[in-house]
Amino acid sequence: MAQGQNLNADQLFEKINAAKDSKSLLKKHLTPEIFAATKDKVSKFKGTLADCIRSGCMNPDSGVGIYASDPDAYTTFAAVLDPVIKDYHNVTELNHPKPDFGDTSKLDFGDLDPSGDMIVSTRVRVGRSHASYGFPPVLTLEDRVEMEKNTVKCLAKLTGDLKGEYCPLTGMTKEKQAELTADHFLFNDSDRFLREAGGYNDWPTGRGIYFATNKKFLVWVNEEDHLRFISMQMGGNLGEVYTRLVKAIKELETSGLEFAKKDNLGYLTFCPSNLGTTLRASVHIKIPKLAADPEFKKFCDGLHIQARGIHGEHTESVGGVYDISNKRRLGLTEIEAVQEMRRGVEAVIKREKELSGK
Structure with missing residues (x-):
């Protein structure tokens, strides 16, 4: 059973803020301003910010520390997810190209x-x-x-x-x-x-x-x-x-x-x-x-x-x-x-x- 399952967003945010040694991307990018702007939002799948940050707040030694509650979370909670994504993937812009698997009948390897x-x-x-x-x-x-x-x-x-x-x-x-x-x-x-x-x-x-x-x-x-x-x-x-x-x-x-x-x-x-x-x-x-x-x-x-x-x-x-x-x-x-x-x-x-x- 997850220990932090019953904690709300404010309680979780307090936990990660108290973890002074945490080097997670969640800790780095979830500023008080971003937290205040996103903590009450709900995605199309009824996902919340608490759902996304629970693991990283309960495990301050996480590397990333944030998950997406659902596909729509990447839009609803973009204020925190986008900077985490840029940081982790070492990119300055989020402009991923359309899928292209190449022509497998003509591979050069x-x-x-x-x-x-x-x-x-x-x-x-x-x-x-x-x-x-x-x-x-x-x-x-x-x-x-x-x-x-x-x-x-x-x-x-x-x-x-x-x-x-x-x-x-x-x-x-x-x-x-x-x-x-x-x-x-x-x-x-x-x-x-x-x-x-x-x-x-x-x-x-x-x-x-x-x-x-x-x-x-x-x-x-x-x-x-x-x-x-x-x-x-x-x-x-x-x-x-x-x-x-x-x-x-x-x-x-x-x-x-x-x-x-x-x-x-x-x-x-x-x-x-x-x-x-x-x-x-x-x-x-x-x-x-x-x-x-x-x-x-x-x-x-x-x-x-x-x-x-x-x-x-x-x-x-x-x-x-x-x-x-x-x-x-x-x-x-x-x-x-x-x-x-x-x-x-x-x-x-x-x-x-x-x-x-x-």
């Missing part, structure tokens, strides 16, 4: 590591939200069940190598749990920031996992976002992974799913850290020499890529293997984001080989 010596696996994922539903803080149990039902109906229309099986978390057998855990597919309710934001309300009702028969395409339903589409496979064939994801998105858009978007922000999700393309393309790659270089972070920053441990942000490398991904998601198109990641990974491979004397 394929396998980034044909030798198979360095790249362990490749993954591309996006977040999506149903346009007609709010985000976790405002959803009812009935909303979650209905949203899951509508999603599963559309997933059942996927064809070819995207065709697969949906496994709801409710009533899942121990055998299926073990299988999905072994495949690293299963998500859980252990994040305290999400819990305080209402992300685990009614857990596990309305949640589940869809995976293609070949396990190279996966959908998380009502984990943090309404939907997470993930394309992945072993090795370094980014072309195949990206093409599969684009095919899935297009099939689902024509099957009856309408995704929440805003003209200047692109696709909308629960957390303002994941807007625009919402696309994260990554490889798990063996780079022990480069990772040991004191200039490693600076090298990555110069290429607009991010390096982290294979178990996610703030985790350590295992055996010299790092997760390398595109850093920018807002202000560029999908194909530009993937190309930026591709060029970054190619530069990482080249530098690792130089340091290894190859």
